[in-house]
Structure formats: C-alpha cells, structure tokens
Amino acid sequence: MDAHDQVSVLENRWDDATAAGLSPEALLVYRSNLLGSDKRITNYGGGNTSSKIAMRDPLTGETVEVLWVKGSGGDIGSIKLDGFATLYMDKLHALRGIYKGTDQEDEMVGLYNHCTFNLNPRATSIDTALHGFINHPHVDHVHPDAIIAIAASADSRALTQEIFGDEIGWVPWRRPGFELGFWLKKFADENPKAKGLVLEAHGLFTWGETQKDCYETTVGTINKAIAFLAERSRGKVIFGGERIAPAAPEERRAVAASLMPVIRGLISREGPLKLGHFDDSPEVLEFVGSKALAALAPLGTSCPDHFLRTKIAPLVLDFDPATQTVADLLPGLPAALETYRAGYTAYYERCKHANSPKLRDPNAVVYLIPGIGMLTFAADKATARIAGEFYRNAINVMRGASTISTYRGLPEQEAFDIEYWLLEEAKLQRMPKPRSLAGKIAFITGGAGGIGMASARRLMQDGACVMICDIDREVLETSRQELAKTFGADTVGTVWADVTKEDAIIAAFRETAATFGGLDVCVCNAGIASAAPLEDTSLALWQKNIDILSTGYFLTSREAFRLMKDQAIGGSIIMVASKNALVASPGASAYCTAKASELHLSRCVALEGAPLGIRSNVVNPDAVLRGSRIWKGEWGDQRAASYQKSSLEELDEVYRQRSLLKRSVYPEDIAEGIAFFASEISSKSTGNIINIDAGNANAFSR
Template identity: 50%
Template structure:
C-alpha cells in the first residue's frame, strides 16, 4: 500500500519502475531523478546517489562488485548514465592501505581514477569514498532542509537521538573526503542495524537493499525530521523572533525590485558582470522581515553546498521599503558604502583564513542581497547560477528556521568555510569549466522577436550566451517562440512599441528577470509599399509609430537602465537599404527607415560618453522567413518590379553584387558583429544586402 507523506513528494511510479526491470543502474538513476525533483530534499547539484552491482571483469571474466555513483559536478535531478562513474568497489576500499591521513585527502581523489571499471565514467567526485566504504547496495546522500536543520542545531547529536533513538547514527562535521568515508564506516560498525547517518552541519546518508527501499527510507527519515520541526515551531508560536518589518504589497515589491535591480547589478558587477534574479516568496519574506535577520544572516550558512553558491553571508540593504528610489544618483550614494564594507569584510575573511597555497581571492561582491520588506536578489555569472544561488539560500533559510525551532542555529566556523570555498580541488573544478561564450553575462531585449528577423536575432544571441527578453505584440506567437528555448535562457513579454507604458513594462520585466539590459535590438517592423497618392495618413502614422517612435522609446528607456548599471551597452536598430536608396512606391516606408538611421547616428553621438554604442544593420530583400514579406508588401514589391511574388527571392538575389539570397540569420550575424566583435565601433551602418551599390553609405 502506498504511503502518504506531508513534507516530501512521493514520486515513485510502479509502472515506470517495472519497465526498467532488474536493471539496478537504471533504477538508481530513476530514484536519483525523482529525489532531485523535490527541492526540499536536495537542490540543483546537491547530494549524491549510488548503487552497487555485480559485473564481469573484462580482464579476468570473474564476477566483481562495481559501484555506480554520481560523478563530479552532476545533478541528481537530471542524472543520466553519462553523468555517473563506475568503480571497482574492492579497489576503492583497498585505498585504505595507502591513505596517510587528513593531509592526504587531495592525493586520494587522483587515486580514484585507478579504481575505474567503466572507461566511459564521469570523473569521480570527492564524495565517492563515502559511498564506497559503506556496504549497502543503494545509498542516498542528500541535503534535505529538515535534516540539515537537525545537523546544524546546537546539540545536534542529542537531537538526532531524541528524534530517531538508536536507529540513526551521527557523525560530527568534517570536510567531505576519504576520512569522512572512514568515519561513516566506523559509525556503522559501532551502531549495527542503523538506517542512516546524520552528518553534522552537512546532510544525510540513508540506504536500502533495493532502489525502492532506499527511496522509501530516505523519504521516511526526512518526513520524521520535518514533522518534528513543525511541532517545535507550533510550540514556539513564531519563527525568527517575530516580524520587524512589514512587506510592501506584491505589486509594490515588484516595482521596487525592478527600479533597484540595475543599480544593484552595476554594484555587484564591479569585477565581473553579473546576471540577476529576484524572489519575494513567503519563505523569504518571513525571514528578511524578522527580528532575528541581523543576528542570523551574518552567521552564514552551514551546509557546504549552500555557501559555495551563496558566499559566506548575504548583504542586507539599509533601505526602508517605502524609500523613494526615483533618483538613481541619490540611491547609489546610499548603497555604495554598504558594498564597499562588504568587499572589505570579504577581503579580511580571505586574508585571515588563507593558506600559503590558497588560490587568489575571488570576486568579493555579494551573491545574495536582502531588502527587508521587498525581497531577495541574487547575482551570478548566468541566470541559472543566480537562480540556483537563490534557491540554495532559501534552503539555508529553512535550515535556520528549523534549527532555531529545535534549539539554536549554528554555522560552520569561518576557517572551515574558507577551507571548503578555497579548497584546491574546488579551484581545479572551476579551472576545468569551459570558456564563457562571447555574450555570456549580457542581457538583450529584442522587439518583434516572435518570428522572422527578430526571432533569428534572439536565436543568435542565445546561441552566443546572452539572456534574451523577447517582446512581440502577439501573445500567442510570443509564447510559441519562448517555448523553443531552454529554462533560464529567455523571458517573454507582450509589448506594443508604439505604447510607452508597454515599453516601460517590458524593461521592468527585463530587470526582474535578469537584473537589467545590456543590448537593445529594435527589430519590430512592418512594411507598406504604396505610391504617394495611395499612402494614407493611417499608413504614414503606423510606419512612423512602429519604426521611428518605437525606436525612440526603446532607446530612451533602455539607455536609462544602462546608465543605472554604469557599464555601457549596445543599441542596434534594424533599418533597411530603403532608408538610403530611392525606389518607387516606397515613400512611407523609406522615409521611416531613413529617420531610424539618422536617429541612430544622433544617439551614437549623444550616448558615447556613457559607453553606449549605437549601430545600424541595413537588410535588404530578406524574403525567406521574414514576416514583413507576408501579404500585401510582397505583392506591392512584386508589382513594382513587374514580377510574380514567388520570383521575389531570385529577383532580389540577382540584383545584389554577390547574387545571394539574404536570410534572417544573415541579419542576426550582422547584429552579432556589432555587439560581439566590433567593441569600439559606434554610429556605423552594416549592410546585410549581398552588396547593393546604390545603398553604399560611403
């Protein structure tokens, strides 16, 4: 009979498991994925799972036990066979014969490679011996909030015994490594028959003979701890010492956050440009508005997985939630001393704790920033990392909440925290990270991005590492476009570029989603091909509003965001060959495009002092895949040239010097050249037309 849980999600599906048969590795991966799907159990990249099977040794053809375990840098929620390591269990255990003690930990990691059974293995992680030195077939090492609360509570060992009696072991805090594996082995020898082990300040180990038994054991232990904590909270009647600050209404919090984020992003990017994330969940608000915030926040987090992603402690802003933020310079003057102090304290932490062989000090800026009454901000190298840092700090909040309810929250000593953060093995992992893409750490907003040229530009931006805010006037098309990207890559917002309020809302979305804007591409457009006599005022005004007014408003409000951030930016306007070259039946469109071009030059002259580059991309004859060539425009151009609509692509290709058909992707490459290559060019025009002599700008 299926057991029900209140504090964790039971996600095991009998049919899915049955379809995997007796494939123990597949069942271990299935268990890992469903455990990783519940953030209360373990966060992205946190925890470690394993199983042991009997395999044929390819050299002796004898049966040998092989341990399959999550590899270094993986995530159990998305774990696949490509992300695991397969090691001879006996060889791993034989490493006890050559282990020389704590000072030998780093060397031991290199010796794991001598234990590899599966030549396609992912690099074994530092947690490998913790699984290998225990005898169980299936093992979970997890970081549940409730268990870390128990592990981080004062008198944690006694609390563990109070909750589970003699059925759970307890091991004091120790940095992960071979010796911690020996401590787990010793704990089991001294406490035969236990169902799991609590690691002080760290997490949980549980096990089972089958994948399902292991899964149920993990859930049951977490459920028991969660229930114990909630009963303690009820006894207290309040958490975190009660409320000190009242929250603004939800809409007010979003307004404040959107207004403040570009300033915070600029300050947090003093060494490396960062991407932002904002959350104002009930869990966050309960903590940041509490009386105990200023006592608990400086203590830092307890679990290594938490502070590796959130830094040793957050920055608390000394801003009142009702404060007027409309004057960026005045707000900046208030914020700068707090950031300076944070950087100084981080430098002191590094200097006081460093060793002779410690890596160079990393970026001293805060990752987590707290604004009581409003919410919590996080900043990192990309959206996923910023979001995950926020999620980890939410886990840390839950840990503090639980530990305070049980007895009293305790954090790792600063030296222990430093030794984890600046561990040479952690530094080696960072050095192995792939090089960042050309547009990483940058945020773009693209108008008209649901299809055609705009969508191709957004695609190119994402492919080169940028986060992109897609805007378009049609909700359905926009939603379909957003679905073509992975999580954390883009955000979508309906925007009518002729409506100033709509543009303001789009920039607010960009601020809330990613922290600000670095790149503005005005690609939204339409084309009307009519003679002077046939061009109505409605036609004229529509072209002027979308192409010219829209460009002006996008630049005006976007430049304000860029100036707040303080590190410049790029504005790219998609104009047309028709703004330079004259042709029949084109007075409305050609005039609007010419206005776009000269406005761009004027903006380049005005914004250069702020390091904001303004450039123009002039396409021509983009028929295949372009939205403006649908319907009347294509018919009008075909009529003007005396050809059929279906012959337009070949016609336009024949008339350019290279005799090439121009695609939306070609225009996107022109945009990328302005942003990712020509870093000292502004006021320029790049023609993407295959070479049209009558449209040469010089």
C-alpha cells in the same frame, strides 16, 4: 521550511511496475531522479547516490563488485548513466592502506583514477569514499531542509536521538573526504540495525539492501523530520516576528528592477558580467522582514552545498518600503558594496593558507532587502537562480533550527577551507571558457519574427540571455518554447509590448531588468512595410509608419539608453533599418522617410552615448523574405504584384537577380551583423552602418 512544507510530507513515488524491468544500473538512475525531482529532498547539483553492482570485468571476464556513484558536478534529478563514476570496489578498499591521515585528503582523490572500472572518464566526487566504505549495497546522501534544520541546531545530536532513536545515528561535522568515509564505515559496522545517520551541519546518509529500501528509507527519514518540526513549531513566533511588512507585489518588482542594474554595474566593472535573479517568495519575505534577520544573516549557511553557492554571508540592505523609496536606497549602494568587499577580503586574509588559491570575486552573491525580497547575482542566469534556491533552503534551515533550538552556521575557518579547497579550485579550472557573449543581456523588439528570432538564436549561441519583445502574444509563447528547448529556460524571457506605447515600452524594460538584472544589447527591430504613391498615401498610413518605425525606435532606444546609463558599464544599441534608410524608392515615401529617421536617430544616440560607453550602430537589410511576417501580408502581395509575380518565391528570385552578388538575403545573415555589433569585436565601432543586401550600388553609404 515554508508553511506548506511543514505540514506536507514527501510522497513515496516509487513505482514497482516501472522498476521491475530495469537493470541495476538503470534502477540507480531511476532512484536518483526520483530523489532529485523534489527540492525538499535536495537542490540542483546537491547530494549523491550510489550502488554497488556485480559486473563482468572487461579484462578478466570475472564477476567483480563495482561502485557506481554520482560523478563530480552532476545533478541527481537529471542524471543519466554517463553521469556516474564507476570504480572497482577492491581497488577502492586498497586505498585505505595508503591513507596516512588528514594531510593526505586531496592526494587520495587523485588516486581514484587508479580504481576506474571500464575506462569510465567521469570524474569522481569527493564523496566517493563516503559511499564506498559503507558496507551496504545502496546509499543515498541528500540535503533536505528538514534534516539540515536539525543538523545545524546547537543540540543536533540530542534532537537526532529524540526523533529517530537508534535507527538514524549522528556524526560531528567533518569535511567530506577519506577521514569522514572511515567515520561512516565505523558507525555502520558498529550499528548493524541503523538505516542511516545525520551529518552535523551537513545532511543525511541513508542506506538499504535494495534500491527500493534505500529510497523509502530516505523519504521516510525526511518525513519524520518534517513532522517533528511541524509539531515543535506549532504556535511559535517565527524569526522573532515581523519587523518590516512586505510591500505590494508590483512595488517589490519595481524596486528590484531599479536596484538590479545599479548593483550589476557596480559588481561587474572589474570582472565578468553578472546576471541577476529576483525572488520574493513568501519564505524569503518572511525572513528579510523579520526581527531575527540582523542576527541570523551574518551567520551564513551550514550545509557545504548551500555555502558554495551563496558565499560566507549575504549582504543585507537597510530598507523599509513603508517609509523609503528606491531613491533613498540608491545613493548608499556603492558604500554598502564596498564594505562587503572589504569584509570578504578580510575574511580571506584571516583564513588563507600558504597554498590557498588567490582571492576570488569579493562581491556578494546574495542581497537581502527587507520588504522587497532577495537578489542573487552570478556568472549566468541559471547559477544566479540556483544560488537563490540554495539560500532559500538556508532560510528554511534557519527557520526550523531557530524555532526548535539555536541555529549555528558553519565555522568561519571550515567555511573558508571548503570555499577555497584546492579540489574545488581544480573543479573551477576544469570549467569551459565562457562564450563571447556570456553574461550579456539582449532585448529584441519584433523578437518573434524572422529577423528577431534569427538574432535571438545567434546571440544565444554565443552565450547571451535574450528578452523577446513582440506585439503578438501567441507567437511570443511559441518562440519562447522553441528557444528554451534549444538553449534552456533560464536564458530566454518574453514580454509583450506595442512599441508605439510609451508605458508599454517602459514596462518591458523594467521587466527585463527584474528578470535578468540589466541590459547590454538592445536590438530595435519591430517593423512594418507599406507601399503607396505619394498622392495616395493617407495620413493614417504615414502616421502608422512613423509611429512604429520612428517613434517606436525612439522609445525603445531611449529606455535602453536610460537603463544602460544606470548600469554604467556601457552597452550596444543596434537598429535594424533598411536599404531604404539610404536610398529612396518610388511608391514608399512613408516607409522610406521613417527608415531614414532610424539612421539619423542612431547617429544621435552614438553621439550622446559615447561618453558613457554606449555604442549605437545600424544594420541595413534588403529584401529579407524568408521567415518574415511582414512579407507574408499585404506588403508581400503588393511587391509581388508590382513585379508581376504570383508568389514570394518568384519575388525572391527577382531580388536575388537585382543584387550585385546574385544572392538571397536571409534572417540569419542579418543576425550575423547584429551579433557583430553586440560583441566586443566591434567595441571601437559606433555611428556605423552595415549593409546586408547582397550588394546594391544605390545604397552604398557615403
């Protein structure tokens, strides 16, 4: 636990007024959401809750007892009614007569389907028997750091007795399943006054006669453990004391930004792309900089929920920011990663069974860097973040256990049997196929405008994470909120930059690397528009066009190129130019010249990027009025006046009739072209142009 958690107990958040009007099923949801809302109780996806509820059988009309228990893969913090599996209790108990021993564990899970109440399609959890066999109406199973610190201690049984007396019991480690369900039933039957028990190296089970009793027992039990750890830890040196001091916050993030793309490239070359997450929270920095790091990190985690997210052990990178720079660390990365992969493969070979699933990705999930923090990588951003949260839980557990006793990780064979459990493999196989841009990271300048937002939405629909870059801070935040609401907060980031400022663009790409781990797609889209006869074009107007549309595109593409080169897994740079990149227009010399430079810049990037797998292509829009901030300003007024029109709607009609196809061009149309060049469908295209202008003969590329 961190310093705050040691002295801060959980709040009892049960509200009788809210609970009074809820049905038994809704009360279960309420209780579950309360527990899942506090990471000190259980992390995302961890733990489960249940209630045994009298219900009308749809077949017989009789009242039957039904077990409502969190379904497989759910999260109690956000679960709704449809997240619970429902089983006839009498049928579930009938399975006890079929069970012949531990060799049948996996087979028994398949029989849960025969116990389903009311044709509920929700898949049952492997913990179903643990809840169903305890002879109490309401049961909680959670993974609080404070409890696991006790459960993962060498003398966890004695500590449990010392803290809780006979109120909370203890059972030795056992993988979840039917056998453990029998153990829990036996304890609960033989200890009628007990309110729960600690599972060695795993977590906490509690129960109650009412939903409120169950909730309050869970919270109260955790609070006793928090208070005990706080008292026992007072005045003690944590993790053996500090070995390496943390670098300054700016340096930590800069090191992470430099390391993450290189690591991402090395672990993504022979498999799916990975997304990264950086954590330099106080508890992480305390652990990675401690004298105990070398001894504790190889032990891995104890709780199965932690282990499944974080792998057998983290990869520790030897580093001291006081005497080294990131340049000292980079050359050794390939060897360090290869050593980890070899070790993981050896672990697999030592522990595998005849029917074990094939070796999975042997790369580390968690990377610990003294003085800097923790990096985590996974197939999507949310999973990478959650893996970091779980390892932070593991740090809290190691902190508590090593302070009051001796920390013990999960035995290697037990860890393997959970990681490569056939039931876990079946769960993985049920996961939907990744979308076409899953794992990819896109950076969009002018990202809060019409084309920028349409492009962000389009790329995110196909699974990409997007960093929106814009000069308008207020619109940036509005855009972030809109995209986060639709696609999830993990998938979108924002960064302010003036594309004409070199330092700002460098910082924007550094932030992108630190946020998501690297870069795969760069959309150069920031823009302005202007009109003036050549003789009336001021140097200031000329320079403004060149600064934003030419220099801005150069700075953006250069930094994207550098980042993609460091990653060494290719990439796609897309420049949003204009019809005027191909055909000049009177009264717009500055604009047309700057746009033409974008086209030639893209070709230069294509030439230099090809050996590195970096592609560069151009999308040429024309007359995209809807959603454009440019057209809402002076440019729109000028264009409307030149055609003697009084509104943008009338001007849009002019452009529609001017096109060969007599159709308007919208931001979503441009986004389709960008999505094409971002995807593997266009993997053999570079140095190319797509005109999205509803047809303009003068702009046909030659």
